[in-house]
Amino acid sequence: MLACEPVSIRVPALFSRRRSHLLTHFIVQSTRDMTAAHLPLIAPRARPQSDGVHLEAAAGWLMKSIEACGGNASSKGYRFLKGWLPPYPETSGYIIPTLLALSEETGDPEYRERALAIGRWLTSIQMDEGGFVGRELGKLDKPVVFNTGMILLGLNALARTTGDDEFTASAHRASAFLMSCMDPSGCFVRNLSNDMVHTYNVRAAWGLAAFGKLSHCPSYVGAGIANADWALTQQEQNGFFQNNAFKPGGHANSHGLAYVLRGLLEIHRLTGDRRYLDAVQLTAGRIVALYGGRRRIAADLGPDWSYLSGHICLTGYAQLAIVLFKLFDLSGDENYLNTALCLVDDVAATQNITDTDAPHYGGIKGSLPIYGRYAALQYPNWATKFFIDALLLKKRIWARYADRISV
Amino acid sequence: MRIAFLFNYALVDNRPWKQTLIGELAGNNELFVLFGKNRMQDYLKGYLRRRGEIDVSERVRNTGAASATRRTVGALRELGVPFATVSSVNNKACRDKLREFAPDYVVTALDQKLSAKTLEAAPLFLNAHYGVLPHIKGWNATEWSLLLRRELTVSLHRVAPGLDTGEIFLTRPVAVCAEDSLEGLRGKCQNVALDMYRDFFAAPEHYTAHPQGNEGGATYYAMNRQMKTLVSGLVRAGRIS
Structure with missing residues (x-):
């Protein structure tokens, strides 16, 4: 049974002024994106403004997504003809560390308050098994590994920051649930999204291993490592990861690929095991070469790294930038830094930072063009979350690098 | 010829x-x-x-x-x-x-x-590469050479199936001063390359007889605007040898 606090969602009425505004907005966006994609000579790519401007707008949008859910959760996103969507537990969970980082960055306690409120809401909807439901609240009634792992990352952040037993106890239950979903090889085989194995679940394993370190529970760490080891068996010699689609018959995409890379990279940082770093670098090298050669990374990718879609996934761009910034931090290889900077610029160039009164002001689209298959016609909350993470990481890494070079 | x-x-x-x-x-x-x-x-x-x-x-x-x-x-x-x-x-x-x-x-x-x-x-296909070989291969080689090597050279090399990977016949330094812009340096590279081609075609066998290896280094890609700004700052500060 779900124990759920009520959240307020405003549903726009048919033919209301608000609905007309939404319709107009998405028509304008679609036309602009289509023109930029197919007629670049007359519609040049916008040049990004300062990172501070983009960060402030993105943080404002994220807070609006929380306000839209009564302050206790983040809306899944803002969508064509629907406006703000219902709360999304998974991404609300991993938005928590972003809010805590924003609070630290800006000194504004409101971000921390929202993080705590989301944390309390999540503990209230945790299922008896310890897991969390997949998709939007109310759409599924079974717990899902990946969604639980993402929420665990948020609970970890709160447990570490506040020391509150409520979050630690919830994280323990979530961790036990994740362990119960593994087979002896470390592969998550039960309670899976779309009932299929996903290599990107290694990002949930990161949450498990991180909580194991935090709570001094070696079994959680061992389980996280076991899944990371299994994920390594999915990597081909060319760096591609098998079993990494979201749906049966679907293609791997840059979003899921970045999940795998981040999971393995963070487990490397927790354990010091070089094998995970080597695996991430193998794939990241392909990403750098792909982007460098073609100036874009398609949303959908084939096993030979062929481009299987015309649109790009802006979420994937921001996530890959984070991975590449972290790899640069570890290795000092400027190729990683350069590609990460370009990816952040590409995402920033798509952000609306002019219509301050518009509901999409500061948000990041799922796809470019906005009608691309990935999160079509919407601004998913996780796209903006990862963009903020990338900007915050860039600020730290770039300042250090520029200082070192200029000395 | x-x-x-x-x-x-x-x-x-x-x-x-x-x-x-x-x-x-x-x-x-x-x-x-x-x-x-x-x-x-x-x-x-x-x-x-x-x-x-x-x-x-x-x-x-x-x-x-x-x-x-x-x-x-x-x-x-x-x-x-x-x-x-x-x-x-x-x-x-x-x-x-x-x-x-x-x-x-x-x-x-x-x-x-x-x-x-x-x-x-x-x-034999020839190319003048405006960056420090064998270390800096690929795009924006001038900018990457300034950033990573703090020097700028032009190399005349064989075109091979890889990117800037063929053996090197001639290498010349390019003088960089604080007044240079990145695009202005490209003009200097072209002048140096012109001199190199003149010398090469005056006695091609002399240069092709003892080529320099071009193994190693790394391929770099189009440089991001912020990194270019950083490189411009290095040039203006006279930090390039």
Whole structure:
């Protein structure tokens, strides 16, 4: 049974002024994106403004997504003809560390308050098994590994920051649930999204291993490592990861690929095991070469790294930038830094930072063009979350690098 | 000597050095110029791609192309140098034209890689690389050389199937001073390259007999605007040797 606090969602009425505004907005966006994609000579790519401007707008949008859910959760996103969507537990969970980082960055306690409120809401909807439901609240009634792992990352952040037993106890239950979903090889085989194995679940394993370190529970760490080891068996010699689609018959995409890379990279940082770093670098090298050669990374990718879609996934761009910034931090290889900077610029160039009164002001689209298959016609909350993470990481890494070079 | 020139640059910034080199070599050698791009959409694609990487107008301004009064084709007609156009440097027509002329050397100035098949159409394809080989290969090699090596050289090398991977015949330093802009340095590189081609064709066997290896290093890609700003700062601060 779900124990759920009520959240307020405003549903726009048919033919209301608000609905007309939404319709107009998405028509304008679609036309602009289509023109930029197919007629670049007359519609040049916008040049990004300062990172501070983009960060402030993105943080404002994220807070609006929380306000839209009564302050206790983040809306899944803002969508064509629907406006703000219902709360999304998974991404609300991993938005928590972003809010805590924003609070630290800006000194504004409101971000921390929202993080705590989301944390309390999540503990209230945790299922008896310890897991969390997949998709939007109310759409599924079974717990899902990946969604639980993402929420665990948020609970970890709160447990570490506040020391509150409520979050630690919830994280323990979530961790036990994740362990119960593994087979002896470390592969998550039960309670899976779309009932299929996903290599990107290694990002949930990161949450498990991180909580194991935090709570001094070696079994959680061992389980996280076991899944990371299994994920390594999915990597081909060319760096591609098998079993990494979201749906049966679907293609791997840059979003899921970045999940795998981040999971393995963070487990490397927790354990010091070089094998995970080597695996991430193998794939990241392909990403750098792909982007460098073609100036874009398609949303959908084939096993030979062929481009299987015309649109790009802006979420994937921001996530890959984070991975590449972290790899640069570890290795000092400027190729990683350069590609990460370009990816952040590409995402920033798509952000609306002019219509301050518009509901999409500061948000990041799922796809470019906005009608691309990935999160079509919407601004998913996780796209903006990862963009903020990338900007915050860039600020730290770039300042250090520029200082070192200029000395 | 029989020397072919293979060009397909969508920009005009290297027009002066092309005309100068062809003019100087025309008296004592048999020359043939092949333009490897003749469709508007290919020029447009090339331009759009370059526009994302460089400030086109600044490049043209800084490298003197704006002052070139003649198109290269006009200069070739005046010199009596034969020329032809094909739609791609990597198609059969291009290979056939090259084989028909049977050059000893092919001087290239291209915005794309040559295929292995095209490279089989002549014994030696040459390229002037505006960066420090063997360390810095690929795009924006000038900027990457300044950032990572704190120096700038031009290398004349064999074109091989990889990117900037062929053996090196000649390397010359480029003097960098605090007043230089990044695009202005490209003009300096072109002048150095012109001198290198002159020297090379004065005694090609001398240079091809003892090439320098080009193994190692790394391939770099179009440099991000913030990194370019950082590099410009290094130049202005006199931090380049």
